[in-house]
Amino acid sequence: MDKIRLYWLLQILGWSAFAFVNLFFVSLARGITSIQIGAYLALASFYLLSTHLFRYIIKVHGWFTFPLSKLIAHAIAGLIILSFLNTVAQILINWAFNTLNINEDLQPLVILVNLFISFLYYALWSMMYFLYYFLDNYNSSLRYQATINEIKLNHLRNQLNPHFIFNALNSVRALVDEDPKKAKSAITQLSNILRYSLVMDKHKTIDFGDEINTVFDYLNLETIRFEERLQVSYEIEEDAYDYKIPPMMLQTIVENAIKHGISNLIKGGTIEITCSIGLTKDLYIRVKNSGQLKSSPSKRREGSGHGIPNTIQRLKLIYGNRASFKISNYGNEFVVTEIKIPKQNITLELSE
Amino acid sequence: MRALVVDDERLARKELINLLANHENVEIVGEAINVDDAKEKINNLNPDVVFLDIQMPEKTGFDLLEELDHVPNVIFTTAYDEYAIKAFQVNALDYLLKPIEPERLMEALNRLQKKLADEPKEEGSNPLTPSNKLTLNDQVFVKDGDRCWFVKLINVKLFESDGNYIKVYFENFKPMIHKSLNALDERLDQKSFFRASRKHIINLSWVDSIEPWFNGGLVVTLKGGERIEVSRRQAARFKDMMSL
Numbered sequence: 001m002d003k004i005r006l007y008w009l010l011q012i013l014g015w016s017a018f019a020f021v022n023l024f025f026v027s028l029a030r031g032i033t034s035i036q037i038g039a040y041l042a043l044a045s046f047y048l049l050s051t052h053l054f055r056y057i058i059k060v061h062g063w064f065t066f067p068l069s070k071l072i073a074h075a076i077a078g079l080i081i082l083s084f085l086n087t088v089a090q091i092l093i094n095w096a097f098n099t100l101n102i103n104e105d106l107q108p109l110v111i112l113v114n115l116f117i118s119f120l121y122y123a124l125w126s127m128m129y130f131l132y133y134f135l136d137n138y139n140s141s142l143r144y145q146a147t148i149n150e151i152k153l154n155h156l157r158n159q160l161n162p163h164f165i166f167n168a169l170n171s172v173r174a175l176v177d178e179d180p181k182k183a184k185s186a187i188t189q190l191s192n193i194l195r196y197s198l199v200m201d202k203h204k205t206i207d208f209g210d211e212i213n214t215v216f217d218y219l220n221l222e223t224i225r226f227e228e229r230l231q232v233s234y235e236i237e238e239d240a241y242d243y244k245i246p247p248m249m250l251q252t253i254v255e256n257a258i259k260h261g262i263s264n265l266i267k268g269g270t271i272e273i274t275c276s277i278g279l280t281k282d283l284y285i286r287v288k289n290s291g292q293l294k295s296s297p298s299k300r301r302e303g304s305g306h307g308i309p310n311t312i313q314r315l316k317l318i319y320g321n322r323a324s325f326k327i328s329n330y331g332n333e334f335v336v337t338e339i340k341i342p343k344q345n346i347t348l349e350l351s352e
Numbered sequence: 353m354r355a356l357v358v359d360d361e362r363l364a365r366k367e368l369i370n371l372l373a374n375h376e377n378v379e380i381v382g383e384a385i386n387v388d389d390a391k392e393k394i395n396n397l398n399p400d401v402v403f404l405d406i407q408m409p410e411k412t413g414f415d416l417l418e419e420l421d422h423v424p425n426v427i428f429t430t431a432y433d434e435y436a437i438k439a440f441q442v443n444a445l446d447y448l449l450k451p452i453e454p455e456r457l458m459e460a461l462n463r464l465q466k467k468l469a470d471e472p473k474e475e476g477s478n479p480l481t482p483s484n485k486l487t488l489n490d491q492v493f494v495k496d497g498d499r500c501w502f503v504k505l506i507n508v509k510l511f512e513s514d515g516n517y518i519k520v521y522f523e524n525f526k527p528m529i530h531k532s533l534n535a536l537d538e539r540l541d542q543k544s545f546f547r548a549s550r551k552h553i554i555n556l557s558w559v560d561s562i563e564p565w566f567n568g569g570l571v572v573t574l575k576g577g578e579r580i581e582v583s584r585r586q587a588a589r590f591k592d593m594m595s596l
Contacts, residue, residue, distance in 0.1 A: 166431035
């Protein structure tokens with residue numbers, strides 16, 4: 001990964017520079033000896049290793065998920081411990097290179113100055129490290145926000161599409177006379193969908209159950225509208241409910257399956273939704289619907305151009321390369337869409 | 353008036369028929385569930401008005417109108433279709449948004465009633481003669497990109513073939529329809545329209561002046577300035593017709 005390479009590059013360059021600058025000034029004062037070179041390189045290596053250890057602790061214990069005050073307290077405590085270790089290391093290095101002057105180097109004032117100087121170095125390192133992290137994070141959250149805004153816009157324009165809402169209302173109006181009970185439940189389902197689509201964009205990911213319930217409601221309504229022309233089947237593993245998924249993603253896929261697939265077929269068709277857990281604990285969501293993808297992308301119907309790239313970008317922003325999205329024709333009568341949502345872990349929960 | 357309801361959804365048809373039940377002067381003569389079904393029923397039943405959904409499987413309501421020779425009066429129904437609505441508004445076509453407001457339906461019916469009263473249809477009464485030619489009072493449906501029109505043939509001055517399409521000249525527009533000029537020529541009433549050449553059919557009531565041309569041909573100038581060459585072979589026939 002690029003970030004790892006950048007990290008090591010900066011570590012090595014930074015601490016080598018530390019060693020060389022120190023050596024330069026020492027050489028001005030006292031001339032240069034191989035012992036000094038060895039000692040400063042050893043010290044620089046200690047800085048490098050100790051900061052790397054620090055970074056390891058930060059990552060393993062998920063310091064970035066701490067609230068700011070807790071993070072600062074931990075960071076300062078970490079810096080003090082590091083400075084102590086560093087001061088001890090300096091004495092050991094001097095001892096190893098036989099330059100330890102017990103009368104001078106072990107005086108409390110000298111030790112205090114050494115402590116303070118190493119504290120400054122560590123503080124500088126931490127500042128850069130945390131700053132980089134926050135800027136990078138801010139940047140990607142901006143990009144995330146931009147994509148989400150775009151999705152919202154497209155959504156308003158054509159996804160939870162008004163065509164669906166008004167058609168649903170129209171069917172309900174007819175249903176009021178024909179089957180008042182069904183009409184009532186249709187109204188509830190429609191309100192659920194509308195409510196969900198209003199609140200969904202506040203979260204990066206939501207419970208699988210919330211999304212799938214919306215899909216149930218949505219397909220129930222479309223079944224009222226299309227009647228025998230729409231056959232729906234579900235196969236959902238119980239464990240899928242433990243996952244969190246990006247909101248409106250499955251819903252959008254299902255809507256497109258209806259809009260571009262079943263509603264264009266005189267005889268109608270089927271939708272099959274399968275959610276299963278893979279061997280490596282990834283969640284696989286698969287939608288198989290009647291219809292065919294149009295082969296010529298230039299002749300795409302209005303609106304259908306946004307959905308797929310948006311979905312892919314969203315998955316990438318949330319999960320990096322660990323998620324995947326595929327859509328393709330399945331034989332001559334079906335289209336299959338498959339999403340892989342990676343095994344969940346703590347770092348995903350920092351949505352806001 | 354005799355109405356045909358075209359919509360692929362049963363509940364949508366039911367809803368509209370329920371609404372129409374309040375109007376005594378409307379008789380539902382049939383329901384159609386897709387474009388091919390509708391085409392057949394329009395030809396057999398010859399309704400006064402077609403309530404036409406736009407979004408239907410495989411073919412849209414617009415496709416239906418483009419396929420019809422005889423275009424009946426149409427009231428479009430749609431749930432939501434930005435493009436279609438824009439097309440309607442530009443050209444003042446009548447449309448109803450689903451779910452349909454009873455008042456809007458009443459308005460649309462009144463407007464249609466008025467239109468039907470203004471132009472008593474003679475041809476319409478014998479639907480069983482399929483050889484029925486299109487006369488000046490008939491209308492065609494023309495769609496060009498975002499826009500669409502019902503054009504009365506009396507307003508069309510010229511048909512010009514252009515590859516597999518025909519350019520229809522009326523007012524300041526010349527949208528294209530996907531038809532062959534020969535097929536159209538067979539459908540048009542010979543008293544009103546004249547096949548001037550391989551490329552042109554002109555509306556005789558739009559002829560402004562006629563000049564002789566090379567080789568015994570003619571050039572006809574239409575009101576509005578288009579100059580159309582009449583081939584030598586057709587020129588003699590043309591003179592016959594124009595001299596009565």
